[in-house]
Amino acid sequence: MIKRPSLFSLVLTLPLLIWQLAFFLFPLIFLVAISFWTVKTFQMQPDLNFGNWQRILTRGVFWDAYLRTMILATSAAVLTSAIAFPASYAISFKLSDTAKRWMIFVLIIPFFTSYLVRIYSWQVFLTDAGIINAALAYVGLGPFPMLNNTFGTLVGMVTLCLPLVILLQTFSLNFVNRDLIEAAHNLRCGRLRTVFAVVVPSAKVGLVVAALFAFILSFGDFVSPLYLGGGNPPTLSIMITDITKSGQQWPRAAVVAVMMIGTLMTVAFAAITYAYKERGK
Amino acid sequence: MTSNAIVKFDNVVKKFGDFVAVERADFEIAQGEFLAIMGSSGCGKTTTLRMLAGLEDPTSGNIYLDGERVNGRATWDRDTPMVWQSLALFPFLTVQENVEFSLKMRGVGKAERSQRARKWLDKMQITEFADRNIAQLSGGQRQRVALARALVTEPKILLLDEPLSALDAHLKVRMQAVLSNLQRDLGITFVYVTHSMSEAFSMADRVVIMSRGQIEQIGTPEEIYRQPHNRFVAEFLGSANIFDAVIEGQSDTGWAVTYEGGQHGDPRDRIAGGQGGRQDHLYRQRRKHASQRTGQRRGRGRSHCRWR
Amino acid sequence: MGNENKLINALLFVHIALCLIFIFAPIAGSFVFSLNSDRFPSLPLGEFSFEWYRLIFNDPLVWSGFFNTLIVGLTVAVIATLLGFGGAYADFRYNFFGKSIYLALALLPPTIPVVIMGLAMLAFLSRVNLSGTTISVIIAHGVMCSPFAMAIIRLRLSQMDPDLEAASWNLGGNEWATLRHVIIPFTKPAIFAALFITMAVSFDEFAVAWFVSGLNETLPVKILGFLQGQVSPRINAIGSLAFLSSMTLIVLAQLLLRTPGAGKK
Numbered sequence: 001m002i003k004r005p006s007l008f009s010l011v012l013t014l015p016l017l018i019w020q021l022a023f024f025l026f027p028l029i030f031l032v033a034i035s036f037w038t039v040k041t042f043q044m045q046p047d048l049n050f051g052n053w054q055r056i057l058t059r060g061v062f063w064d065a066y067l068r069t070m071i072l073a074t075s076a077a078v079l080t081s082a083i084a085f086p087a088s089y090a091i092s093f094k095l096s097d098t099a100k101r102w103m104i105f106v107l108i109i110p111f112f113t114s115y116l117v118r119i120y121s122w123q124v125f126l127t128d129a130g131i132i133n134a135a136l137a138y139v140g141l142g143p144f145p146m147l148n149n150t151f152g153t154l155v156g157m158v159t160l161c162l163p164l165v166i167l168l169q170t171f172s173l174n175f176v177n178r179d180l181i182e183a184a185h186n187l188r189c190g191r192l193r194t195v196f197a198v199v200v201p202s203a204k205v206g207l208v209v210a211a212l213f214a215f216i217l218s219f220g221d222f223v224s225p226l227y228l229g230g231g232n233p234p235t236l237s238i239m240i241t242d243i244t245k246s247g248q249q250w251p252r253a254a255v256v257a258v259m260m261i262g263t264l265m266t267v268a269f270a271a272i273t274y275a276y277k278e279r280g281k
Numbered sequence: 282m283t284s285n286a287i288v289k290f291d292n293v294v295k296k297f298g299d300f301v302a303v304e305r306a307d308f309e310i311a312q313g314e315f316l317a318i319m320g321s322s323g324c325g326k327t328t329t330l331r332m333l334a335g336l337e338d339p340t341s342g343n344i345y346l347d348g349e350r351v352n353g354r355a356t357w358d359r360d361t362p363m364v365w366q367s368l369a370l371f372p373f374l375t376v377q378e379n380v381e382f383s384l385k386m387r388g389v390g391k392a393e394r395s396q397r398a399r400k401w402l403d404k405m406q407i408t409e410f411a412d413r414n415i416a417q418l419s420g421g422q423r424q425r426v427a428l429a430r431a432l433v434t435e436p437k438i439l440l441l442d443e444p445l446s447a448l449d450a451h452l453k454v455r456m457q458a459v460l461s462n463l464q465r466d467l468g469i470t471f472v473y474v475t476h477s478m479s480e481a482f483s484m485a486d487r488v489v490i491m492s493r494g495q496i497e498q499i500g501t502p503e504e505i506y507r508q509p510h511n512r513f514v515a516e517f518l519g520s521a522n523i524f525d526a527v528i529e530g531q532s533d534t535g536w537a538v539t540y541e542g543g544q545h546g547d548p549r550d551r552i553a554g555g556q557g558g559r560q561d562h563l564y565r566q567r568r569k570h571a572s573q574r575t576g577q578r579r580g581r582g583r584s585h586c587r588w589r
Numbered sequence: 590m591g592n593e594n595k596l597i598n599a600l601l602f603v604h605i606a607l608c609l610i611f612i613f614a615p616i617a618g619s620f621v622f623s624l625n626s627d628r629f630p631s632l633p634l635g636e637f638s639f640e641w642y643r644l645i646f647n648d649p650l651v652w653s654g655f656f657n658t659l660i661v662g663l664t665v666a667v668i669a670t671l672l673g674f675g676g677a678y679a680d681f682r683y684n685f686f687g688k689s690i691y692l693a694l695a696l697l698p699p700t701i702p703v704v705i706m707g708l709a710m711l712a713f714l715s716r717v718n719l720s721g722t723t724i725s726v727i728i729a730h731g732v733m734c735s736p737f738a739m740a741i742i743r744l745r746l747s748q749m750d751p752d753l754e755a756a757s758w759n760l761g762g763n764e765w766a767t768l769r770h771v772i773i774p775f776t777k778p779a780i781f782a783a784l785f786i787t788m789a790v791s792f793d794e795f796a797v798a799w800f801v802s803g804l805n806e807t808l809p810v811k812i813l814g815f816l817q818g819q820v821s822p823r824i825n826a827i828g829s830l831a832f833l834s835s836m837t838l839i840v841l842a843q844l845l846l847r848t849p850g851a852g853k854k
């Protein structure tokens with residue numbers, strides 16, 4: 001009904017737009033810009049210099065870290081999805097509505113606990129003389145090294161992602177048409193086969209999006225690799241924090257950050273395209 | 282504009298993008314009239330009502346309210362309260378607060394607000410529910426709250442958008458009586474949008490029949506029933522047998538006609554258009570065994586609706 | 590149903606239980622460790638002790654961190670909820686050119702890794718001489734929290750009969766009056782939920798705050814400091830207290846969202 005924007009509509013619509021333009025989009029653009037700046041006598045200076053890019057992209061250390069981060073994030077995404085799926089399936093298909101609601105509430109709780117505190121808690125569980133190894137010692141096993149290695153890092157990443165992935169998977173499974181499953185059973189499709197031939201394809205978009213979120217979270221996480229993985233050799237996020245906190249070489253950190261954003265956008269685009277591919281046909 | 286018209290639609294067109302919702306509305310509504318706008322869903326009847334309420338702006342043409350051109354005037358600056366299909370009662374307010382709402386919006390003081398709202402609660406016989414929540418009321422009670430809320434400013438015109446469609450059949454009939462009596466008592470104009478022929482024909486003084494954005498016919502229920510302007514209206518009213526015939530003249534009970542096969546007949550009603558000429562459509566040829574029973578029915582047309 | 594398999598169901602429920610144990614072990618662990626006298630807790634657990642709580646209560650740096658967190662959290666909650674309300678209403682009510690870009694801009698911040706957000710914020714805010722201030726943390730958290738507020742309020746608006754707003758206009762309320770007397774009362778539970786939840790998000794955010802806060806550290810940044818320095822079970826004590834306060838906020842938010850429209854007795 002309203003054609004020209006009224007004062008009313010502007011007052012409600014614009015503040016968020018201005019805030020996000022000024023404090024979200026602009027800083028990100030600024031980040032790309034400073035990746036071309038130079039640092040002289042500990043001061044950043046506007047420039048159009050490809051030196052930072054050249055320096056970072058020709059370093060073996062960067063590409064090692066890049067590869068390591070990719071592998072870690074991919075493993076975390078796959079692992080979390082695999083652990084989450086049976087749980088999401090059970091929540092969505094086997095629980096009563098009340099139990100479902102409670103389960104969802106319970107799974108929201110971790111979002112409001114400090115990730116740092118949980119990671120610290122894992123340290124106590126996982127150290128060589130920690131709770132888990134002590135428990136294993138009672139039955140004559142171990143000790144197993146669980147801290148400062150890939151295992152530790154993945155424990156942290158799964159801790160970070162699991163509640164979110166279960167929630168997203170459960171929501172998408174809730175939308176799977178129940179009649180399809182009965183139809184499949186009716187057509188003598190076995191229980192397990194029904195899950196993979198009917199349930200998974202029907203919920204594909206949600207499952208892919210959940211895995212994508214796990215990838216994004218793990219890809220950018222610096223806490224698990226640092227405090228559970230030992231931090232050495234570094235991942236990309238650790239590189240950024242190291243470079244940033246140890247001096248004024250922000251342009252080089254910006255190069256790493258821009259590479260990360262580029263990678264995330266590519267992965268996200270590929271995942272979403274894949275998720276919707278056969279659906280749209 | 283005739284002297285007693287309260288509403289005038291002057292060549293009003295409403296488009297949503299390429300879609301023409303109302304093609305060319307051109308009619309008047311008299312003071313104190315009960316006008317029904319009737320048609321199937323998507324015919325433009327609700328859009329017509331919303332333009333009158335000021336919730337939509339016409340694409341072209343003019344709307345006059347009480348002699349004043351009201352195009353572009355916001356709905357909150359008109360006094361054209363509406364009763365909604367969903368009723369749209371405020372769930373976070375009590376019954377009394379709902380009824381007081383438009384007085385509050387107009388800056389009426391608290392004491393007067395309460396007193397005027399009470400009067401309408403009384404009139405609608407819902408005083409005992411004044412402090413209840415909307416969720417605690419039955420369908421019929423909500424209906425009365427919606428009416429009281431719309432009428433509390435004592436407007437000259439009340440707009441109703443399929444207000445009875447959520448009620449069950451039994452309650453519908455009762456509310457029709459309530460609405461008819463209310464309109465007669467208050468003497469104000471009701472504009473009533475519905476898809477139901479029985480609602481329109483039983484309550485309205487005049488009926489507007491719309492289809493695909495166009496007004497097909499305006500008239501009293503009897504006129505529309507007896508002399509539908511065209512085949513669409515005849516078919517829309519339903520349950521009729523329609524034959525092509527040549528009209529020879531008037532007979533004692535209706536029209537003397539000759540059918541295509543050469544047989545003669547004397548049907549009572551016909552579709553308007555030709556005057557005794559050739560190739561007119563013949564309308565509502567009764568089956569032989571039905572003709573004796575229905576022949577003498579007269580009145581406002583409502584009793585003729587159901588022919589089997 | 591005839592084709593349910595009891596064994597498979599039992600295994601599935603065991604799996605859920607294991608997932609929950611995995612998720613809640615570190616949370617429960619930090620509670621237990623915070624009340625344990627050992628610096629490096631292991632089996633068997635040491636004695637019950639309030640030592641770590643006593644230490645943090647006597648630490649002025651923890652208190653200053655707490656007050657910074659509180660100031661930031663309260664301000665962010667109000668700002669993010671106001672911004673989110675506007676965004677939610679814009680999405681609910683209007684169709685305009687570039688709306689999908691508007692929505693993307695409004696909702697994308699949580700998908701950007703916090704280190705990148707942190708670096709971008711730091712670079713930008715130090716350029717405008719705001720880095721190292723509490724304001725910079727508020728700005729950054731405003732960006733990160735408003736999507737949550739927007740989502741919560743948008744969800745509530747989608748439960749509203751769209752005729753309600755039009756009915757109010759029709760009854761003589763202009764857009765402002767309708768906002769005040771209809772939209773806000775209707776979304777009130779969601780507004781409070783948004784306030785609590787954005788506050789809770791801000792309370793726990795450490796990464797971006799660490800980048801931009803300088804000396805005005807919030808409590809989570811303090812924890813990060815503890816983690817980097819000597820291992821200290823004080824983290825558990827702070828974490829447990831923070832968890833309790835966050836949970837209080839969340840439960841309040843839940844209670845508000847569960848009884849919509851029941852404002853009156």
